[in-house]
Amino acid sequence: MNARLAKAMINGLLIGVAIVALLPLLWMLSVSFMTPGEASSLPPPLLPKQATWANYRELFTHAGMARYLLNSLLVSTAITALALAINLMAGYAFAKLRFAGRERLFQVLLGALVIPAQVAMLPLFLLLKYLGLVNSYAGVIVPAMATIFGIFLVRQYARTVPDELLEAARIDGASELRIFVQIVLPLLKPIMVTLAIFTFLAAWNDFMWPLIVLTGQEHYTLPIALASLSREHVQDSELMMAGSVVTVLPVLLLFLALQRYYLQGLLLGSVKG
Amino acid sequence: MNTQRAAWLFLAPALMVLGLFFLLPVFAALLLSLTDYDLYALADVGNLRFVALGNYWELLHRPLFWSALGNTFYFVVIGVPLSLMASLGAALLLHSPLARMKPFFRTALFAPVVTTVVAVAVIWRYLFNTKYGLVNYALGSIGIHPVDWLGDPHWAMPTIILFAVWKNFGYNMIIFLAGLQAIPGDLYEAARIDGASAPRQFWHITLPMLKPTLSMVGILTVAGYFQLFAEPYVMTEGGPLQSTVSVLYLMYEEGFKWWNLGSASAVAFLLFVIMFAVTATMFRLSRRGDEA
Numbered sequence: 001m002n003a004r005l006a007k008a009m010i011n012g013l014l015i016g017v018a019i020v021a022l023l024p025l026l027w028m029l030s031v032s033f034m035t036p037g038e039a040s041s042l043p044p045p046l047l048p049k050q051a052t053w054a055n056y057r058e059l060f061t062h063a064g065m066a067r068y069l070l071n072s073l074l075v076s077t078a079i080t081a082l083a084l085a086i087n088l089m090a091g092y093a094f095a096k097l098r099f100a101g102r103e104r105l106f107q108v109l110l111g112a113l114v115i116p117a118q119v120a121m122l123p124l125f126l127l128l129k130y131l132g133l134v135n136s137y138a139g140v141i142v143p144a145m146a147t148i149f150g151i152f153l154v155r156q157y158a159r160t161v162p163d164e165l166l167e168a169a170r171i172d173g174a175s176e177l178r179i180f181v182q183i184v185l186p187l188l189k190p191i192m193v194t195l196a197i198f199t200f201l202a203a204w205n206d207f208m209w210p211l212i213v214l215t216g217q218e219h220y221t222l223p224i225a226l227a228s229l230s231r232e233h234v235q236d237s238e239l240m241m242a243g244s245v246v247t248v249l250p251v252l253l254l255f256l257a258l259q260r261y262y263l264q265g266l267l268l269g270s271v272k273g
Numbered sequence: 274m275n276t277q278r279a280a281w282l283f284l285a286p287a288l289m290v291l292g293l294f295f296l297l298p299v300f301a302a303l304l305l306s307l308t309d310y311d312l313y314a315l316a317d318v319g320n321l322r323f324v325a326l327g328n329y330w331e332l333l334h335r336p337l338f339w340s341a342l343g344n345t346f347y348f349v350v351i352g353v354p355l356s357l358m359a360s361l362g363a364a365l366l367l368h369s370p371l372a373r374m375k376p377f378f379r380t381a382l383f384a385p386v387v388t389t390v391v392a393v394a395v396i397w398r399y400l401f402n403t404k405y406g407l408v409n410y411a412l413g414s415i416g417i418h419p420v421d422w423l424g425d426p427h428w429a430m431p432t433i434i435l436f437a438v439w440k441n442f443g444y445n446m447i448i449f450l451a452g453l454q455a456i457p458g459d460l461y462e463a464a465r466i467d468g469a470s471a472p473r474q475f476w477h478i479t480l481p482m483l484k485p486t487l488s489m490v491g492i493l494t495v496a497g498y499f500q501l502f503a504e505p506y507v508m509t510e511g512g513p514l515q516s517t518v519s520v521l522y523l524m525y526e527e528g529f530k531w532w533n534l535g536s537a538s539a540v541a542f543l544l545f546v547i548m549f550a551v552t553a554t555m556f557r558l559s560r561r562g563d564e565a
Contacts, residue, residue, distance in 0.1 A: 007371040014366050018381040020439070025384065027407065028396045040405045090287035097280035109291070114549060115299055116500055118521055119541045122534050123301035124294060146290035176279035205389045207503045208521075212529055223391040227507050230395050237399045244392035255387040259380060262387075266444070267451050 025248070032056070032242040039237045055242035063239075064217070065246060068225040072247075075140050075210075075221055076203040082145045083199045084192060090146065091154020092184055096161060097176075106155070109148050118208065125212055139213040140221070144203060150195055153269055157191035158184070194265035197258045204251050222247040306538035315532055328539035338540070340515060341523040342547075344430060348519065349498045352434045356494060357487070359442035364449035365479075379450075383443035390440065394507040397436050398423065423509055426516035433504050433517060441497075445490050452486035453479070488559035492552050499548045520544045 031039045033051040059065035093099075094106050124143060125134065133139040161184060169179045185192075207223045214220055220228070226243050233239055255262055306328055313320040332338045363382050367375055385393065400407050401422035409419040422432045456479065464474045480487075501519040505511055511518040511526070520540060528537030 003371075010366055010369050010371045011373055014372060014378050017363055017366070018378055021382050021385055021443070024393065024396045024400060024439070025388070027400065028392075031399075039399070042405065042410070044405055044407050044410050086286045086290065089283040093280045093283035097276050097283065099277045099280040102280075112291075112296065112299075114496075114552070115295075116496075116541075116545055116548065117295075118500065118502075118524065119302050119545050120295050120298035122524075122528050122538050122541065123298035123305055125529075126534070127294075127298060127301075142290075143294040145294075146287040148291065151287060170276075176276060176283075180283070201387055205387075207389075207391055207506075208525070211506075212525075223389050226389075226395060227391050230398075230507065231510075237402075237405075240395050240399070244389075244395050247392040248388045251387055251389065252384065255384075256380070259383075263383075263447055266447055 025252075028241045028244050028248070031238055032245045034238045036236060036238050039241075040235070055239045056246075058239060059242055059246065063229060063243075064225070065243065067218070068220050068222050069246060071137070071219060072204060072222040075137055076200050078137070078141050079144045079203040080196055080200045082141065083147060083150060084196055086146045087150035087195060088154055088185070088188065088192065089180070090151045092158045092180060092188070094151065094155040095158035096163070096166060096184070109151065113148050121209065121212060128213060134213055135215045135219060137219060140206075140210050140219075143209065144199075144206075147199075149269060150199065153195055153198075153265060154188070154191055156268055158188060161187050190261065190264075191268075193258065194261040194268070197254065197262050198265050198269075200254065201251050201262075302538045302541055305535055306542050308535045310533075310535035310538075312532040315534070324535070328536045329543070332536065332539055332543065337515065337518065337523065341518045341520045344517060345499060345501060345519045345521075345544075347430055348434060348437070348501050349495055351431075352437050352498050353491065353494050355434065356438045356441055356498075357445060357491060359438050360445035360490075361449050361483075361487075363442060363446045364453055365475075367446070367450055368453040379447075382446060385440050386443040388440070390503040391507050393440060394436065394504055397432075398508050401432055424513055426514045429509050429513060429517045433501075433508060436504060436508070437498070437501075441494075445494065448486060448490055449483070452483050456482045484559075484562070488555070488562075492555050492559075495555065496548055496552050499544065499551075 027046070030047055032055055033053070034045070034048040035050070035052055035054065038045060038048065094102065128134050128139050128142075133142065165183060166179055169183055174182075204221075205223065206221075207227070210221050210224050211227070214224055217225075217228075226240075226247055229243055230240055307323060307325055308314075309322050309324050309327070311320075366372060367379055367382070372378065399405075401409075403409060403419055403421045403424060406422070408422070413419060420428055422428050460478050460482070461474055464478060469477070500521055502521040502525065505517040505519055505522050506525075509517045511522050521544065524537050524540040524544070527533050527540060
């Protein structure tokens with residue numbers, strides 16, 4: 001009897017927490033299909049009287065949402081591809097290639113993790129202005145091409161690659177690049193997926209830096225566009241919810257498809273070096 | 274010899290990116306904070322003057338800086354413990370052998386973490402709308418008068434804290450869950466044989482065994498919460514009555530709205546110093562606790 005009660009309580013609480021976690025997202029989805037003005041009535045409706053695509057149509061035909069969606073896809077994909085290549089090479093070098101000063105250099109990088117990224121943002125803006133990259137895709141992409149966290153993640157994983165494998169290839173006369181591409185990369189596949197999804201999600205959701213460096217609407221990514229739209233359309237909750245769906249849905253689906261890799265990376269990254 | 278050269282070639286792109294776009298700007302920020310870099314200097318660097326610690330001195334005499342600092346501390350001091358408790362509570366529920374459908378619940382509770390802050394902040398703005406929001410409607414049905422969540426200076430920050438807890442608790446929940454799974458089951462077995470109740474098991478086994486995880490997660494969460502920016506930017510624009518202006522929000526406005534890049538750099542550096550002092554203190558306290 002007591003055990004049954006405990007079981008009911010624990011599962012009841014879990015259902016309660018799950019409702020709290022998901023309700024705002026479900027509400028967003030529901031309101032995005034309401035006719036304009038419908039959500040601003042009493043009692044607040046939970047479901048649309050008659051579901052309509054009107055808000056999405058309005059977003060894509062008049063508010064430039066297609067452009068913002070493409071911008072986000074372009075920027076996040078470019079960051080993911082470049083950061084993956086650069087962090088993999090560096091992480092592997094720190095894990096498996098011997099060179100003078102390796103440990104010290106790695107310590108310096110880890111130490112730099114305590115510096116919040118925002119400290120760099122003001123001079124970075126001036127630097128990119130000097131390079132002519134303000135208000136361009138490159139302005140968002142370039143500073144994100146390497147991350148200390150990414151290098152750390154790859155290094156942790158790459159340390160499990162057996163040295164004998166690399167030595168044998170060296171004795172066979174394989175070049176270091178060939179060893180990396182043909183032997184190491186296939187072994188690093190799981191961490192590549194993890195790093196890719198981490199980087200993509202971070203790039204997609206990033207707000208402060210794109211807000212600073214993208215000064216014109218034509219380059220806006222979805223979060224920046226959404227923030228600016230929400231200041232213009234304070235009253236249009238249905239339209240804004242459709243915009244939020246367009247912004248959130250891609251990353252949510254990506255996470256659902258690859259969550260095993262994502263959660264693994266989260267745990268790897270939180271282990272003390 | 275050969276691997277030595279290969280190593281540097283493999284490292285070169287990453288070191289160049291990090292050096293040029295992160296470490297160099299950080300040092301530049303320190304120098305910038307000692308100048309009066311503003312709109313005039315932006316137009317012509319000839320107008321730039323060295324002001325030593327002038328920016329810092331001015332900031333310490335500006336009421337808005339102190340209220341931004343106070344608001345940020347409010348967010349950290351209330352928000353972090355609430356977040357950790359929510360994360361730990363959820364992890365304990367998920368860890369319980371009595372819980373059903375664990376993969377579903379784990380995914381559901383984690384979902385807010387992967388969403389875009391800006392998009393979900395917009396949702397919350399409507400949910401907490403004074404007149405038409407679901408929250409006030411639900412409270413009204415149990416007889417509580419409508420609260421002006423985001424329009425009342427006393428309520429705006431608590432609303433943002435609630436939002437942050439909702440958005441972030443899933444992240445630490447996953448880490449706590451891994452920590453709970455690492456605690457050897459025979460410890461609980463022995464406690465049960467000795468007749469220890471569930472709360473006593475929690476206090477004497479779970480918490481002490483989880484302490485390293487707790488202090489690491491606590492430090493990382495504090496560091497993250499000091500960087501409050503997008504939430505007030507989207508939900509309140511720093512208002513009402515500047516009650517949600519955070520330090521980073523102040524830095525953003527100072528730097529990119531008024532183009533006082535010198536003084537904004539000083540704000541950024543002060544935030545860094547404060548964050549560092551707080552997290553380093555937490556780290557030392559947790560270390561000392563381990564030795565005792």
